Amino acid sequence: DSPVPLPGDGDLLVRNRFVGINASDINYSAGRYDASVKPPFDIGFEGVGEVVALGLSASADYTVGQAVAYVKAGAFAEYTVVPAKQAVPLPSVKPEFLTLMVSGATAYISLKELGELSEGKKILVTAAAGGTGQFAVQLAKKAKCHVIGTCSSDEKGGFLKSIGCDRTINYKTENVESVLRKDYPEGVDVVYESVGGKMFDLALNSLATKGCLIIIGFIAGYQNPTGLQPIKAELLPAKLLKKSASIRGFFLNHYLSEYKMALKHLLEMYERGDLVCEVDFGDMSPEGKFTGLESVFRAVDYMYMGKNTGKIVVE
Structure with missing residues (x-):
């Protein structure tokens, strides 16, 4: 356990409700993306949750209780500090948004x-x-x-x-x-x-x-x-x-200039009902649904066994 982090002036403190499992998680943790990163370091690339605290500058665009998503290292945690400029406001906290x-x-x-x-x-x-x-x-x-x-x-x-x-x-x-x-x-x-x-x-x-x-x-x-x-x-x-x-x-990471518009279009498609966002919580895995941080390792194993249909998500 570690203390709940505090957000800086332009940051949000997000309580994670859902985090995504990506094939690249194992590459990052193995040092293949950035050999200069040495353990211990935060892992997990994406999360969806609600804002529970925020800095003064961040309060211009966000409020406590607001649903957000983000892409940032350190998602495998109960709370993550996210720069407000990297957060994506959402209409609600749903795992389907995480798939996008x-x-x-x-x-x-x-x-x-x-x-x-x-x-x-x-x-x-x-x-x-x-x-x-x-x-x-x-x-x-x-x-x-x-x-x-x-x-x-x-x-x-x-x-x-x-x-x-x-x-x-x-x-x-x-x-x-x-x-x-x-x-x-x-x-x-x-x-x-x-x-x-x-x-x-x-x-x-x-x-x-x-x-x-x-x-x-x-x-x-x-x-x-x-x-x-x-x-x-x-x-x-x-x-x-x-x-x-x-x-x-x-x-x-090499196409970040196109990311904002792409995500906007995807969110609109989902909201219109034009896009299926299949989520796999591991309900059919031997030990059951992926709930809690302690199940992240099971979720990664599940992915490498090729068992999932859709995006693997941990609640």
């Missing part, structure tokens, strides 16, 4: 800036039923694309169909490579890739001429010492040249 902060914004900005979506394009989303995949599927459908989504169970496939996915591939029961070769012989125009390893190789091979593969993560390798799984990199230049294809990396 990192996962939704990543899908929105990357597909808008790098995907060049247009009607009729074929989009492959790996880990499509996950926290960010669910938004990639829906946003691509809103752009009138044909969407293919990989997943690990028929239940997840059912969820994907419910949000508009045209073709689901359960990689536990179907051969992804064979399905793509048979059903999409000309390839796919855009890949939204978050798995890495063998799935990356399959996705790369599935690209159409002038296709683009967007890397937003590689969760299959995050638990390895290097954070990576082997890929057939020696063949990469030839494969890209042969198809005039491209690979683009996307890291949300």
